[in-house]
Amino acid sequence: MSTNIKLITKLHTILTEKGWGTDREEKKSGKKLFQIFAEIMEQLNEKQSLLLLHLISKFKIYKADNYSFLLKKAFEDISFSNHQDAKIIYLIPLVHWKDIKKEKFKSGHSFLYQIQNQSFIKIAPPLHGKKIEILRDYVAYDSKKESFKTQKKCFIFFDDFIGTGDTAIRTINEFSDEYNIDFKDIYLISLVAMQHGLERLYDSGVNIGVGEMANKGISDDPYLSGKITENINTMLDIEKEFSVPPTYELGYGRSEALISMIRTPNNTFPLFWFTNKKLDVPFPRF
Known part of the structure; x- marks a missing residue:
């Protein structure tokens, strides 16, 4: 035509x-x-x-330069008041275990690599003065399984984008069940989330902070x-x-x-x- x-x-x-x-x-x-x-x-x-x-x-394009601002907004969107005395915070890419076993590189991995940069840590008040450990895969989870039971801790899953919410709900539920982690100790930080996916996460009881919502x-x-x-x-x-x-x-x-x-x-x-x-x-x- x-x-x-x-x-x-x-x-x-x-x-x-x-x-x-x-x-x-x-x-x-x-x-x-x-x-x-x-x-x-x-x-x-x-x-x-x-x-x-x-x-x-x-249409919106979010470049790496936008991530710092969105991350700051995401942390402002959620309360960590119940974990101010946490001794350790575990940072985890939002990647389902099936994709980990297939060694798929997902956006959650890429985002977490950037989170390790100290400039990102500085804009996340809940991380200030805390011991930070990064769990990249289930081998790392298993190595810490016993300490999960005794430490005052919380877990923060990270992803740059939430769509339907399916992967987030499935991954967090299975993590909670497998390692006997109370849901109140688990948080999710996402730079951008679709409104319909965000509503599903709220309904599922997930503690989530979002930098920007999309319709x-x-x-x-x-x-x-x-x-x-x-x-x-x-x-x-x-x-x-x-x-x-x-x-x-x-x-x-x-x-x-x-x-x-x-x-x-x-x-x-x-x-x-x-x-x-x-x-x-x-x-x-x-």
Whole structure:
């Protein structure tokens, strides 16, 4: 399909207003973001292109430079008053044991490596003056199992992004059961969380602090109110054209996220990250 000049001009304006410019490159392909989006729009009709442009206008990129500020906000969002006298704090990447055993490198690992930097420790008051130990895997857990029973301690799981909340709930519940840890001794810190995932975590009794909350890109958008179903169906039609697997329709768990971090979450609309043979994408996961 031929994209009309009005839509291309609007794309240029949106990218400029977001501070992305038309010269910003996607590292993997080496193409400019403007070119990538324009090529995607070439495959869409006008209605689909207008929806994409609206979603681009709301899309957020969180870079490593943003993490310190978001981490500070996340710690401010949660109370550690019950553990002011904790002798030791264990920091743990939010990675499910199945992924640990498969030796998968997850975003929780990447985030925890940054947490070790002292500049991050300084902006987290609950960590001040405490003995800090990092548990990267279940071998480390098992080596500390006996001390878990006697020490005055707490456990802080970290991740940069929470989508549906499934992994967080499953991981924390299994950790609590396996090591007989009281739920009140477990905390979760996330830089960004989807509102629907956050609500599930609250309902599950997880103590969580979040730097910033995100809403669903279509379903929670007041601008699209009254046309939610129509726009959802439009996006599903687009995804069908790009051969998106059912698992990732509207983003994993139908999360409708409009977010890219150091690694783009699979909860984000796949049009922004799902790589296929037809076209390059602006924010690939790998």
